[in-house]
Amino acid sequence: MDINKINNYNSLISKMDNQIVNNKTENSFGDLLSNALDKVNEMQLESQEYKKMLAIGEVDNLHDVTIAADKADTALQVVMAIRGKVVEAYKEIMRIQI
Numbered sequence: 001m002d003i004n005k006i007n008n009y010n011s012l013i014s015k016m017d018n019q020i021v022n023n024k025t026e027n028s029f030g031d032l033l034s035n036a037l038d039k040v041n042e043m044q045l046e047s048q049e050y051k052k053m054l055a056i057g058e059v060d061n062l063h064d065v066t067i068a069a070d071k072a073d074t075a076l077q078v079v080m081a082i083r084g085k086v087v088e089a090y091k092e093i094m095r096i097q098i
Helices: 003-022 029-055 062-095
Strands: none
16 A cells, blocks of 8 residues: 555645635636546556455555555545535526526
């Protein structure tokens, strides 16, 4: 498990928090969302790589494999929850009568 990847993820989250708190518009919401999705994709790929390495016997520490898989699963669940809320909000907006 590479601690730098966790630090990069944490710095992305704190950057998003700072932009929200400071009301800065340096990056658009789309850019932030795209970056977050890229990070989730990287976590999924890392988890798959760990699983492949485990299958061929290259991983000595099973904890790293489990942590990578759980981290990727949790990130995907968060993305799916956000997606559900966005779709729900869109449907609500479409129901508004003008």
